[in-house]
Amino acid sequence: MDDRPRSLRAMLAEAKDTSEIMVDLAYAAVYFNDPGMADEVAELEERMNDLVQDMRAVCIMAVRRPAEAEGMASVLQIISAIESIANAAVDVTRIVTHRLGIPNELIGDLSNAEEVSHRVWIREGSHMAHRPLKDLEITIQCGMRVVAIRRDRSWMIDEIDGDFVVVPGDVLFLRGSPAGIVRLHELAAAPTWDPPMSAPAGALTDLDRAVDVLVEMKNTSEAAVGLAYSALALRDNGLAAEVRHLAERLDEMKDHLQLWVLRAAKKDVDPAPLRGLLQLASAAEELGDQAAQMVWLITDDRGFHPIVKLALGEADVVATQVPVAADSSVAGCSLAELQLDIEPGFQVLAVRRDNRYIYRPRGSVVIEPLDELIASGPQEGRVRLAELCGWAVIEDEDDPTGEFSLVPLSASRTGASR
Numbered sequence: 001m002d003d004r005p006r007s008l009r010a011m012l013a014e015a016k017d018t019s020e021i022m023v024d025l026a027y028a029a030v031y032f033n034d035p036g037m038a039d040e041v042a043e044l045e046e047r048m049n050d051l052v053q054d055m056r057a058v059c060i061m062a063v064r065r066p067a068e069a070e071g072m073a074s075v076l077q078i079i080s081a082i083e084s085i086a087n088a089a090v091d092v093t094r095i096v097t098h099r100l101g102i103p104n105e106l107i108g109d110l111s112n113a114e115e116v117s118h119r120v121w122i123r124e125g126s127h128m129a130h131r132p133l134k135d136l137e138i139t140i141q142c143g144m145r146v147v148a149i150r151r152d153r154s155w156m157i158d159e160i161d162g163d164f165v166v167v168p169g170d171v172l173f174l175r176g177s178p179a180g181i182v183r184l185h186e187l188a189a190a191p192t193w194d195p196p197m198s199a200p201a202g203a204l205t206d207l208d209r210a211v212d213v214l215v216e217m218k219n220t221s222e223a224a225v226g227l228a229y230s231a232l233a234l235r236d237n238g239l240a241a242e243v244r245h246l247a248e249r250l251d252e253m254k255d256h257l258q259l260w261v262l263r264a265a266k267k268d269v270d271p272a273p274l275r276g277l278l279q280l281a282s283a284a285e286e287l288g289d290q291a292a293q294m295v296w297l298i299t300d301d302r303g304f305h306p307i308v309k310l311a312l313g314e315a316d317v318v319a320t321q322v323p324v325a326a327d328s329s330v331a332g333c334s335l336a337e338l339q340l341d342i343e344p345g346f347q348v349l350a351v352r353r354d355n356r357y358i359y360r361p362r363g364s365v366v367i368e369p370l371d372e373l374i375a376s377g378p379q380e381g382r383v384r385l386a387e388l389c390g391w392a393v394i395e396d397e398d399d400p401t402g403e404f405s406l407v408p409l410s411a412s413r414t415g416a417s418r
Contacts, residue, residue: 012075020229023089024175029096041089047155084289088284088290089283092283106215118144121169121171122166130167144175151170227246227350233318234320324368335365340385348361
């Protein structure tokens with residue numbers, strides 16, 4: 001876990017995974033008001049800085065002819081955007097580390113999220129200690145999935161397999177339903193966790209409106225980053241255009257939030273927490289801007305180095321786009337019923353329906369035939385996701401880019417029986 005990857009492809013994949021974890025943990029640090037989680041983001045920033053420096057050096061050394069310069073420039077732009085996403089995550093944590101404060105109303109609204117990030121320290125004598133991850137069945141027990149592990153100063157962000165044995169002192173970073181955190185603490189023998197209390201309901205104030213806008217900005221910025229990586233991996237112009245649209249929406253929402261904050265400041269409201277709102281809004285807008293910078297390579301049809309697609313295909317979390325067949329097992333079911341985040345471990349970033357997108361769909365969204373799911377998850381779960389949607393994956397073993405095609409499950413079964 002200590003060795004940094006040497007190839008540009010591996011480093012780019014790790015940087016992508018690290019930036020997403022940093023964003024998740026940064027928002028979680030605010031949600032839990034946890035300085036320790038903010039410190040984890042700062043430590044990941046140091047790791048990211050090393051990766052960025054090494055990647056830029058490799059890019060410069062790799063260009064041998066002028067014809068290669070444009071393609072490598074696209075890689076440098078993506079590296080710069082990933083670095084800025086990581087920096088924006090650090091900006092989010094300053095609300096905790098600099099004690100800027102945020103209104104209690106925001107904590108209450110964030111507690112309604114269907115997925116949150118969390119960390120837990122494994123203690124000696126706990127159910128988790130000295131056992132491999134596959135035996136713990138964390139996704140079944142808690143509805144959460146492990147996205148990273150820290151052991152002392154070493155991090156494991158990719159290649160976390162079921163055979164990894166958890167030992168006392170390990171810190172697990174997970175993402176999933178907030179309802180599973182209590183059970184997670186029990187399994188790790190961690191202190192009892194009490195969820196944040198929502199603010200009492202009352203008349204809608206200017207501050208409430210600002211908080212509502214900020215929660216939407218948080219969700220939109222996370223969706224923009226996830227869809228940007230998906231657009232690059234899938235080389236999808238439609239997704240890239242949607243990312244640009246989300247970035248524009250974030251600009252508009254920031255303007256609205258600033259207006260509500262200024263109005264709230266005129267009234268009998270403690271101004272201290274308002275600084276945190278403005279800080280979060282700026283960071284969320286920056287995340288959207290950097291997501292748009294990444295997909296600019298697609299929307300403007302710029303030179304696109306093949307190593308980008310290879311790297312994103314090797315990332316711990318890969319993007320995939322799967323249509324829903326009419327006779328599939330997912331058609332007619334809600335996302336809450338399907339629990340795709342548990343089996344096969346994929347998070348649905350968006351649902352494309354009638355040439356429009358439903359971003360970060362909630363559990364109540366019912367999947368319809370002819371929908372397209374844009375999802376991210378472990379590469380080993382991609383085949384199962386396709387099967388649930390009514391397709392068999394046909395991979396070209398000779399294609400280093402990992403291209404694959406989909407055929408109806410019924411056709412693949414007929415062919416196999418012959």
